Amino acid sequence: MDRADVRPLAGRRPAPAPLVVSVLALAAVMALAISVGSVPVPPAALMGGLVDGLRGHVHGTVDVIVWQLRLPRVVLAALVGAALSLAGAAFQGVFRNPLADPYLLGAASGAGFGAAAVLVFAGAVPWLARLGVPVAAFACAMATVAAVTLVARQGSHLPSVSLILSGVVVGSSLTAATSFLMLASRDRAAGILSWLLGSFAYASWGRLLPVAALLLPAALAILAAARALDVMQLGEESAAQLGVPIEAVKLGLLVAATLATAAAVSVAGVIGFVGLVVPHAVRLAFGAPHRRLLPLAAVWGALFMVLADLAARTVVAPAEVPVGVITALVGGPFFLALLRKQRT
C-alpha cells in the first residue's frame, strides 16, 4: 500500500484546479437552468423567489414557480447525474470493463418492472398505489441486484464474469415482463414508456430529500474507495498482494453504487448513457486515476444532466422530450468526437 505504486498514473498538475473549475461551471449551469422556463421570470423576481423559499415564505405565483418547480428539478437533476456518473465509474473500476454502466447488474430493468407494476395495478391493488412508483422502483432495483449477486456468487467470491452475465440475463427477463405489462394495459403504456425514458418533471422537495439522504452516503463511500480502486486496476491478484481486501472493497462498492443507482432511478426513471459516457469523457479529458476521476465524474455527471434536462424541457416547449433521449442523442456524438480527438 505504498503511495508510490500509483503515483506514476497521476498527471503532474495538482488535482484541485480542474475540480474547482468544474464546480464553478456546474454552478453557472445550474443558475442558467433555474432562470429558464416556460414562464419568463425576470432576474430580480428569481432572486426574490429563492430568498423567499430559503426563508420558508413561499407565496405568489413566481415564488411557487421558482422554489417549488424549478429549483427542486435542477437540484434533483444534478444529484441524479452525479449519482449515475459516480456509480458508472465505480462499476467500470470494479469490473475493469469499459462497457460497464450503473445498470449492468439489472437495477434499471428491476426498477422499470417495479414502476410498471405500480402504474398498471395501482387501480386494482390499493396497497400498491399507496406504495407509489418511487418506492416500488427502488425496492425492485435493490431486489434485482441482490438476486443477480446471489446467483453469481461462488462461495465467498463474486466472479466478475458471472456477475455481468447473470445481470444481463435477469435484466432481459425483467425487461420482457415490463414490455408485456405495457402491451397488456394499453392505456397505461404511454405513462410507463415515458417513465422508462426518464424525466425530472416530477421533482419536488418531498421526493428529493429521501433520495439525497440515500445518495450522499453512497457517494461518500464510493469516493472513499478511490485509492483501493486505483490499486485494483493492477489486477485483482496484484491488488490482493498489496494488501487491498479485494472482496470487501468490491462488495462495498457494488452496494454503494447500487444504492445510488436505485435511488436515482426511483425518482428520475431510467436515464441511459450518463453513467457510461461521463466517466470515460472525464478520464479522457483529465486522466485516469480514481482519486481524480471520481470527484470530477460526479461534478460533470451533474453538469451534463442539468444541461440535458434544460434541453429536455425547452427544445419542444411547452411539451417535453424524455431526458434519456437527450442524454443518448447528445452524449453519443460528443463522446465519439472526444474519442477521435484523443487518438489523433
Added chain:
Amino acid sequence: MVKRAVFLAVLLLALQVALATGYPLTVTDEVGGTLTLQHAPQRIVSMIPSDTETVCALGACDRLVGVDTLSDWPPGVKALPQLGNANQPDLEALVALKPDLVLTDEYSGLAARVRALGLPVYAGTPQTFDQALTFFGTLGRLLDRDTQASVLKGRVQGQVAAVAARVAALPAAQRHVSVFVELDPTPYSVGPGSYLGTLLDRAGGRSIVPASMGQYPQVDPELVVEKDPQVVLLMDAPYGETVAKAEARPGWSGLRAVEDGRVIALDQQQVDMLSRAGPRMGDAVVLLAKLLHPGRF
C-alpha cells in the same frame, strides 16, 4: 362558544338549503382528496378533453382559462392556452394562470402535484356512461350549474332512450349487429364491457370480442375471420389505416362486412366523440345507431 358554533352551523345549513350550491363547498374527489371552494370557480383549467366538453356543455365555457393539448371541442377552446397533457403538464404555465379550479384525471398523479402547489384540484374523470351522467351532476354542483347539469343529463338520457326504443322495434335479428371495432391494426379492439362496448350495446350492436378477453384486448387476427363481423369500424383511420388496406388483409375478402361494403373509416371527430365519456355520449350512440342500421335511423 357552543352557542356560537351551533348558531354558525344552523346558519350554514340554512344557506345550503336556500342556495343551489352553497359556498364554501367541500367535496371529496375520486382519489380521496378534499377540495374546498370559497366561491363558484371563475378561472378553470381542464386537463382532460371530456371534462372540457362538460364544462362548456354546462354553459361555463367562458370560465375556462387553460386546457390540455387534446381538448378541441367545442372548437372555441382551441384558442385557449394549452398546458400539455395530464402526464406531461406545463406546470409553470398552469401555475401562472392562477386557476381557482383544476380538473384532471385520477390516474396520472397530476392531482397530487397540483395540490402540492397549493391549487384547488378535482381528480376524477368518468370512464363509463353511468359515471359520466353522475359527473355532470358533480361538476354542476362545483360550478353552481345544477340546473344546467340536470338538463344535460336529461338530454343525453333522452337521446339514448330514443335510440333504444327504435332498436327494440327492429326485427330480432337486427338488434345485435356484430361489430369489429379496430383501435389499431395490430389489432387492438374493445370488449363488450368497455365504454365503447356499452355504447354499441345501446345502439343495437355487439363487439365480436368475447367479454372474457377484457376491455381493450389485443386479439388474434383469426378471431376476426372466425366471428365474421357484419360491420367493421376503423377507429385507426385518422392514423393512416384505410378501408382498402383493411379489406386486403388475409382472410378478409369473405367477411360479411367486406362483401356488404360495411368496413367504415371513422374521422377524427367521430373517433373523439366515441372515445370521450362526456356530453356528446348521446350523439355518439345516435352516430353508432346510424352506422349499424343504415336507413333505419
